[in-house]
Amino acid sequence: MAFTPSAVRAAAEWAPATLLIVATLTILAPGALLSAVTPMVTKLRLIKLAQTGTIVGQLSGVGTMGAIAGTVLTGFVFVSRMPVSVILIGLGSILVLGGIVVESRMRRRNTLSAIVITLATVGAGLAGYLAPGGCDVETKYHCARVIADPERDSGRTLTLDGARHSYIDLQDPALLQFIYVRAFASVVDASFPSKKALEAYHLGGGGLTFPRYLAATRPGSHNVVSEIDGGVVRIDRDELGSASEAGIEVRVEDGRLGLAGLDDGSRDLIVGDAFGGVSVPWHLTTVESLTDIRRVLKKDGVYVANLIDYGELAFARAEVSTLTKVFDYVIVAAEAGDVGVDTAATPDGGNLVVLASDRPVDPGALQRVLNTRKTGWTITAGDDLRKWIGDARVLTDDYAPVDQLLDPYRRQSGE
Structure with a gap:
């Protein structure tokens, strides 16, 4: 692989601030929203104080099983069979669709807006994946x-x-x-x-x-x-x-x-x-x-x-x-x-x-x-x-x- 000083210098000029912004938008914001799921679900399910241990234990068990399954499937199945961008777009779509289902059951009047948000999210992901100037081929590593x-x-x-x-x-x-x-x-x-x-x-x-x-x-x-x-x-x-x-x-x-x-x-x-x-x-x-x-x-x-x-x-x-x-x-x-x-x-x-x-x-x-x-x-x-x-x-x-x-x-x- 050949690297030129001018290319690295150009990258250095924009990299720090840009990377910070991109990391904030793509990692911290979704991470904050996902971390809010467990306490919100706990609050919705917790009707009596005496049920606290049972409810929290059940949610912890389900979360642990999901984390194990997600790690194994991603590391040993998905990554070896499909591009990373497809995995990310698919995961995002599943999360948003899951949110729509929950929203429709709890507040039917907001279903249309949730669907619009979902379509916009999936469309933006697909546009970024298919946009000119991206990859000719997305391999397992590059x-x-x-x-x-x-x-x-x-x-x-x-x-x-x-x-x-x-x-x-x-x-x-x-x-x-x-x-x-x-x-x-x-x-x-x-x-x-x-x-x-x-x-x-x-x-x-x-x-x-x-x-x-x-x-x-x-x-x-x-x-x-x-x-x-x-x-x-x-x-x-x-x-x-x-x-x-x-x-x-x-x-x-x-x-x-x-x-x-x-x-x-x-x-x-x-x-x-x-x-x-x-x-x-x-x-x-x-x-x-x-x-x-x-x-x-x-x-x-x-x-x-x-x-x-x-x-x-x-x-x-x-x-x-x-x-x-x-x-x-x-x-x-x-x-x-x-x-x-x-x-x-x-x-x-x-x-x-x-x-x-x-x-x-x-x-x-x-x-x-x-x-x-x-x-x-x-x-x-x-x-x-x-x-x-x-x-x-x-x-x-x-x-x-x-x-x-x-x-x-x-x-x-x-x-």
Whole structure:
């Protein structure tokens, strides 16, 4: 996934106040109304003071059973079978319809107004769901869209939750638009002989840009991809032409589980591209998961991953610190100034690409390839990298506070 400083800066300008208003309208107001149901029903049913315990106990039991049923059905049935927006609109409709039934039995004269409110509520929800500019497809995990490139007939951009995730040229899989993907390619070129076929494993698929690139530029390569979102895989197949790509095997599964099923020493290359700007699967960041990556790599294998962070880069530092506990050699490539001894020189942040291996990769060769691919990035390794890492914590399965470490907005908002 590619994030640009300007996009994050723009989001930072409107995000705090807007999010507060939206949260108030969409969470606090409905929550307050729903929390009033139990005391109101209790008051309506409580005729004699002696019945207090019985009435409250019955309502508590019914409420508990409903909460359990709602949690189980939503978590294990509804979410796996329908979009979240459908679940929310359906729940809202049921609540309003239930209110109509109660209202009609108690105050028949207000039934018409209740029906009007219901239709308006359901209509507004459907309008928001179907409005142009929303999702082409709402998967289990994302609001996904495929946008045609107006400057290139065969170009397509896959966006997930409004962020550009992948750029694919349907006619030329060797075209790499995002800088961090060009950095991936630079790592491969600096680490392996030209045209060598690779056994590669990809944590995260998205639009399959890099698996397609490897298949096209290194014939005979075998790419296994673990992508947790089956909806994204269907988009790859139906709209981005991945079904015709030779040498790519896509599995709908969690990356940690997919990794566990691979044989020891079976991969030349493992590519980590499952991290978003504000959403990081923490279980792929820890010492334990990286140790499993090292197990699957051949002795001269290479792990390359895309990290996204801003501000003090606390998450990026922690992840690189964790990598140094598992691998003998670690190099970070980033926009000039993002990684350095002087943290005050850190500019806007964004994508960083980290290389880890148990065999040395020539930093000079990697820098030359980065320059050739016009990334504008520089590398940091050795003592400079250790100084940049500083006292950053090591992430483990027992403690990986990724959400607290990530800083997607603060630097851009001037705080």
